[in-house]
Amino acid sequence: MPSCTHFDALCANRPKQVDGALPKVAILLCTYQGQCYLAEQLDSFVTQSHTNWDVWVSDDGSRDNTLSILEDYQHKxxxxxxxxxxxxxxxxxxNFLFLTCNVNIDADYYAYSDQDDVWEVDKLARAVKWLESVPQHIPALYCxxxxxxxxxxxxxxxxPLFSKPLSFSNALVQNVGxxxxxxxxxxxxxxxxxAGANLPVVTHDWWAYLVVTGCGGKVFYDSKPTLRYRQHDDNLVGMNATWMALFERFCMLMQGKFSHWNDGNIAALxxxxxxxxxxxxEILEHFVKARQMSFVTRLMYLKRSGIYRQTLIGNLGLIAAAIFRKI
Incomplete structure (x- = not known):
């Protein structure tokens, strides 16, 4: 994985190109009741320094003005x-997997987009620069x-700023991007x-991390923020770094939701x-066996699998999940 300083230098030295020569990026935007912030997100696409993009929107049944906003931008x-x-x-x-598997979408690269964020001007440029450094036959994911x-x-x-290696052993128990x-x-x-669109996975992004790392691909985690992630009461999925959020996640773990998520991910894999x-x-089989074994054998197989999370608190939660058979 290239260092952030080295990567910044690569981006600064990026040659100027006309739009036709730039790689095509398909922006995969999923919407639902997004009227409050959607226009600001769409406007941030226009400011991108990488200008060769198009937007594919999948609306999931909005009843507010979302469709009207989209139609206005489509007309414009x-x-x-x-x-x-x-x-x-x-x-x-x-909805995201439905859009991902749409056979009519053809581009060089694909960018997931929520409806309520604001992209920084260099978001696509930084992503494309790194992706271009990976041979086309190798699965590659930028986040x-x-x-x-x-x-x-x-x-x-x-x-949070993650620093541990990005790997399948990490992806099995945590999504970093x-x-x-x-x-x-x-x-x-x-x-x-x-794999298809009809899968029992809990989120499309965690699934992407699992697939790319599990199938021998490359993942790059850029430490420079490239979007403004809006936190508001209507977020379907928000940040989980606060103490209250961590407590809520611990309660979910004890209720068996983490184990249920793993069931779905394993079935999809x-x-x-x-x-x-x-x-x-081999890692996956050790992980699967560990979830079925008695206490001592369970810990042994978990150690063999090499699974880990990015933070100390996360790893303590992982140990608790293993102890109480909630993994």
Whole structure:
């Protein structure tokens, strides 16, 4: 993984190109009741220094003015720049996977987008620069740290800065990248499409991290925030770094939700068994066996799997989950 300083230098030295020569980025935007902040997000696409992009929107049954806003922008930009579709009405995870697997979308790279953030001007440029450094046949996923803002777009902090290696052993028990920061290549998308849109996974972004790391791909976590992640009462998924959020997640763990999420992820990974690396297959089997064993054997297999989370608190929670058989 290149250092942030080295990566910044690469971005600064990026050659100037006309739009036609720039790689095409398909922005995969999922919407639902998004009228309050959607226009600001769409406007931030226009400010991107990487200008070769189009937007594919999947709306999941909005009853507010979301569709009117999208139609206004489609009229202003043209239907070649913004394509509007209707999702499966099964929640944000199903909506994102539905859009990911849309066979009509063809680009060099694909960027997930929420409806209520604001992208910094270099978000796509930084992602594309790193992705271009990876051979096209290797699955590649770019994600970043985020700047947290309130409902009025005022800075309130940053998302956690992760420093441990990004790997399948980490992905099995934690997602490090928010979907709103993720950009990936065609090799990664091919795997996501192969697995399909109807999967029992809890989130599309955690699934992307699992697939790319498990199938021998590369993941880059950019420590420079490239978007303003809006925190508000209507967030479907917000930051979980506060003490209250951590307590709520511990309660969810004790209720068995973490174990249920792992059930879904493991079932989905079985669909890509032939694409998983031998090392990933071994890690996964140790993890699966550990979840079925008695206490001492469970801990032994968990140690063999090498699973870990990015923070001390996270790893303590992982130990608690193992002890109480909630993993």
């Amino acid at each position: 930009w043209g239907i070649d720049r913004l394509s509007l579709h209707f999702g499966p009405n099964k929640g944000f995870q199903a 970043t740290r985020t700047r947290l803002v309130d409902r009025n777009n005022n800075h309130i902090g940053f998302s 928010g979907g709103n920061t993720m950009v990936f290549n065609n090799a990664a998308r091919a795997l996501l499409c192969k 079985r669909k890509l068994h032939e694409n998983l690396t031998p090392e990933s297959c």
